[in-house]
Amino acid sequence: MIAAVQQELGVEVDGKAGPQTWGAIYERLVKKEIDGQKPCDALALVDSRSEKVIATLLPEVRPIARMLVQKASAAGIAIKIISGLRTYEEQNALYAQGRSAPGNIVTNARGGYSNHNFGIAFDVGVFEGNRYLPDSPKYKAVGALGVDLGLEWGGSWKTIVDQPHFQLRPTWAAGITEKQMLAELRSRHDSGQPVFA
Structure with missing residues (x-):
């Protein structure tokens, strides 16, 4: 049922009623922006x-x-x-920590692998x-x-x-x-x- 509603609303169809879905429902039914923003962006x-x-x-x-x-x-x-x-550069700098740069190891992912x-x-x-x-x-x-x-x-x-x-x-x-x-x-x-x- 949720997937059918999402398809009708034109949001990503994943079968989960998350903020995007609720924002699209609000926008369709109430047709009102919240503080100048689309509802799914302004919900919270x-x-x-x-x-x-x-x-x-x-x-x-x-x-x-x-x-x-x-x-x-x-x-x-x-x-x-x-x-x-x-x-990628920021990721590579984090990856270098504890390896080729000072500090503790904080990630096992190089740039492009996170x-x-x-x-x-x-x-x-x-x-x-x-x-x-x-x-x-x-x-x-x-x-x-x-x-x-x-x-x-x-x-x-x-x-x-x-x-x-x-x-x-x-x-x-x-x-x-x-x-x-x-x-x-x-x-x-x-x-x-x-x-x-």
């Missing part, structure tokens, strides 16, 4: 730090990132979006007041909320568990491996083809 503006990072993500991912911040808040968990799009390089992935931080909590059982609760929104959660990965990480897999990548998806994302990036087309 969040804190300014998160909004700066959200602005780096693809438009398809932005409302879901906002919705995750709001759902976490409604559950009594304060989170912020702390990392979003990275260029979903962050394509605007479909973001990392969250759990906060208590102004204090960032790098480790907290609250990440598991946020993970469940993200999965409920249709996001993939790094905390459920088998090889490298990354609890702060979330990503929105394009519909065309539903039946393929992460490695295959990344290869296609690199190809689309190099040819200028949209990620979610």
Whole structure:
């Protein structure tokens, strides 16, 4: 039923009633912008730090990132979006840490091999007041909320568990491996083809 509604509304058909779908329903029924923005973009503006990072993500991912911040808040968990799009160069600099550059190893992905390089992935931080909590059982609760929104959660990965990480897999990548998806994302990036087309 949700897929049929999405098709009728002209939004991505994934069978999950997320912010894009609800925003399109609101726009169709109420026909009104919210503070000069389309409903799916304005449903839930969040804190300014998160909004700066959200602005780096693809438009398809932005409302879901906002919705995750709001759902976490409604559950009594304060989170912020702390990392979003990275260029290949920024990714390579992170990859060098703990290898050829000072610091601890923070990633196993070189440029072009991280979903962050394509605007479909973001990392969250759990906060208590102004204090960032790098480790907290609250990440598991946020993970469940993200999965409920249709996001993939790094905390459920088998090889490298990354609890702060979330990503929105394009519909065309539903039946393929992460490695295959990344290869296609690199190809689309190099040819200028949209990620979610």
